[in-house]
Amino acid sequence: MLKDITIGQYFPGHSVVHRMDPRMKLILTIFYIVILFVVSNPFGFIPSVLFLAGAYMVAKIPVKMIARSIKPILPIILFTSILNLFFINGDSVIFTLGPLHMTWQGVYTAFRMALRLVLLIAGTSLMTYTTSPISLTDAIEQLLGPLKLVHFPVHELAMMMSIALRFIPTLVEETDKIMSAQKARGADMESGGLIHRAKALVPILIPLFLSACRRAEDLALAMECRCYRGGEGRTRMKQLHYSQLDFMGLLITVILLAVVIVLNLIPMPFLNWLM
Amino acid sequence: MVISTEHLTYTYSAGTPFEKVAVRDVSLTIGGGEMVGVIGHTGSGKSTLIQHLNGLLKPTSGRVLLDGKDIWAAGPDIRQVRFHVGLVFQYPEYQLFEETVYKDIAFGPKNMGLDDKEIDKRVHEAAEFAGFPTDLLDKSPFELSGGQKRRAAIAGVIAMEPDILILDEPAAGLDPRGRNKILQQIREYHAFTGNTVLLVSHSMEDVANFADKILVMNNAEVFAYDTVERVFARSEELKKIRLSVPQVTNVFHRLAADGLPVPENVYTVPYAKKKLLRLLGKGGRSDA
Numbered sequence: 133m134l135k136d137i138t139i140g141q142y143f144p145g146h147s148v149v150h151r152m153d154p155r156m157k158l159i160l161t162i163f164y165i166v167i168l169f170v171v172s173n174p175f176g177f178i179p180s181v182l183f184l185a186g187a188y189m190v191a192k193i194p195v196k197m198i199a200r201s202i203k204p205i206l207p208i209i210l211f212t213s214i215l216n217l218f219f220i221n222g223d224s225v226i227f228t229l230g231p232l233h234m235t236w237q238g239v240y241t242a243f244r245m246a247l248r249l250v251l252l253i254a255g256t257s258l259m260t261y262t263t264s265p266i267s268l269t270d271a272i273e274q275l276l277g278p279l280k281l282v283h284f285p286v287h288e289l290a291m292m293m294s295i296a297l298r299f300i301p302t303l304v305e306e307t308d309k310i311m312s313a314q315k316a317r318g319a320d321m322e323s324g325g326l327i328h329r330a331k332a333l334v335p336i337l338i339p340l341f342l343s344a345c346r347r348a349e350d351l352a353l354a355m356e357c358r359c360y361r362g363g364e365g366r367t368r369m370k371q372l373h374y375s376q377l378d379f380m381g382l383l384i385t386v387i388l389l390a391v392v393i394v395l396n397l398i399p400m401p402f403l404n405w406l407m
Numbered sequence: 408m409v410i411s412t413e414h415l416t417y418t419y420s421a422g423t424p425f426e427k428v429a430v431r432d433v434s435l436t437i438g439g440g441e442m443v444g445v446i447g448h449t450g451s452g453k454s455t456l457i458q459h460l461n462g463l464l465k466p467t468s469g470r471v472l473l474d475g476k477d478i479w480a481a482g483p484d485i486r487q488v489r490f491h492v493g494l495v496f497q498y499p500e501y502q503l504f505e506e507t508v509y510k511d512i513a514f515g516p517k518n519m520g521l522d523d524k525e526i527d528k529r530v531h532e533a534a535e536f537a538g539f540p541t542d543l544l545d546k547s548p549f550e551l552s553g554g555q556k557r558r559a560a561i562a563g564v565i566a567m568e569p570d571i572l573i574l575d576e577p578a579a580g581l582d583p584r585g586r587n588k589i590l591q592q593i594r595e596y597h598a599f600t601g602n603t604v605l606l607v608s609h610s611m612e613d614v615a616n617f618a619d620k621i622l623v624m625n626n627a628e629v630f631a632y633d634t635v636e637r638v639f640a641r642s643e644e645l646k647k648i649r650l651s652v653p654q655v656t657n658v659f660h661r662l663a664a665d666g667l668p669v670p671e672n673v674y675t676v677p678y679a680k681k682k683l684l685r686l687l688g689k690g691g692r693s694d695a
């Protein structure tokens with residue numbers, strides 16, 4: 133069923149991570165991504181993994197959710213890993229197969245890249261799991277605030293994002309309903325060739341499109357009735373405040389960065405054969 | 408055709424924090440040719456239940472039987488079931504998509520693989536049953552009024568000539584006159600074809616007026632499934648689950664409580680009128 137696709141993926145909760153300021157979560161996520169690219173010593177991955185595992189535990193997000201967020205990019209991870217395995221040049225060859233040879237350097241690079249990708253996805257997913265889409269757009273709007281000075285339409289962009297996010301579940305539900313209604317009239321969407329299937333979409337797309345237009349019109353009218361006229365002079369009901377929690381999070385992340393940098397600087401000659 | 412369910416249970420979003428049991432352990436049998444009203448509080452699982460009857464939803468556990476055969480046992484061709492069990496969704500006008508009403512009503516029969524002549528016959532008959540003016544068949548469905556769209560959409564399901572017709576709140580959002588007319592038309596369709604009809608409704612009056620039996624859903628479970636008289640006789644219990652009995656029934660209960668010699672099993676306005684006239688007739692006037 134379409135319903136099973138989670139978009140926005142927000143997992144409501146009251147954990148420390150949930151209660152952090154969305155702006156800080158956004159900043160820390162970007163920070164974490166930077167750290168992942170700073171790591172050059174293989175031991176540097178250990179604190180990075182621990183950090184994220186700890187964050188997941190504190191946020192009480194089940195581990196299987198990580199698997200779920202990684203599933204869509206699994207082909208990319210596999211593909212890059214295979215390329216790395218066979219095309220990284222090095223001298224500690226494991227075996228040779230015609231023009232291909234696998235080296236320890238290749239194995240290491242493949243592993244490093246795959247781990248980096250997994251941590252990247254898991255890290256950003258943690259943010260979307262613990263932050264509602266609406267507060268996320270709020271955070272983006274405020275963080276991009278300075279761009280208003282160069283007449284960049286920050287508020288409009290954020291409003292568009294909120295509206296789009298708000299309507300995704302509605303449209304998914306609507307699609308489900310229309311599909312069911314047409315199936316009840318014997319529409320066949322599961323069999324036949326490509327052209328047949330494309331044609332079978334018409335009875336769904338037309339009503340869906342019409343309903344989206346109708347909703348857009350209604351929403352525009354409702355906004356106008358409440359005197360919406362853009363971001364100028366608009367105050368917010370929910371003010372964002374940094375709290376102690378946020379600075380704690382920041383502190384821990386800075387410590388992680390320091391640890392990673394120190395590990396990078398420590399010479400590890402016994403690892404040279406891998407590099 | 409007889410349709411029945413055995414220990415039917417359905418859970419939405421199983422295995423996530425949003426898990427919700429919408430239908431729990433429902434076993435019932437609806438005989439051929441019955442006219443059943445389905446009532447229940449909002450969210451009680453009516454729509455979920457009826458979507459199982461034509462195989463749109465697959466039970467989490469339990470079975471749905473059509474003439475004694477499990478509809479999911481037959482294999483992949485669940486579509487055959489949908490040709491026997493027609494389902495009109497809530498606000499069906501939002502599913503119209505063709506250039507003309509005629510083509511839209513013909514969508515179902517066409518999917519059944521009927522020939523043009525048969526389709527033509529069915530479109531006209533269905534339009535008539537649903538009270539859709541046949542001279543508007545060549546119009547675009549988007550040029551019609553709300554009530555006309557509703558009728559066109561209902562005709563689209565009737566045209567498949569299902570043995571069992573299920574309608575989810577077919578009168579929702581219409582004015583009182585339109586409501587009665589559509590329900591009347593469904594009643595006539597039932598009388599004429601002798602097919603089973605299931606009518607989901609929020610209105611006790613509608614159910615009392617048009618159904619022979621009532622299925623009451625409460626909190627995902629079947630609260631009662633019996634004849635109109637016997638279900639409304641349990642008015643105290645119905646009130647406990649925040650459902651009511653028809654307004655006239657309440658009036659008659661109050662009259663009886665005030666000591667007037669009126670029966671308590673009054674569920675429809677015409678019947679109530681007859682009883683009241685007889686009562687007043689005793690007082691001297693019989694032509695009121």
Ligand SMILES: Nc1ncnc2c1ncn2[C@@H]1O[C@H](COP(=O)(O)OP(=O)(O)OP(=O)(O)O)[C@@H](O)[C@H]1O
Nearest residue numbers: 419420427429447448449450451452453454455456
């Ligand atoms: N697609 C869905 N996903 C998750 N939960 C759902 C879905 N559809 C319905 N539900 C839930 O299942 C329960 C039963 O819903 P259902 O639509 O069957 O009720 P209903 O009796 O038809 O109500 P109404 O009279 O308002 O139409 C409700 O609590 C609802 O929140």
Ligand SMILES: [Mg+2]
Nearest residue numbers: 453454497575
């Ligand atoms: Mg419903």
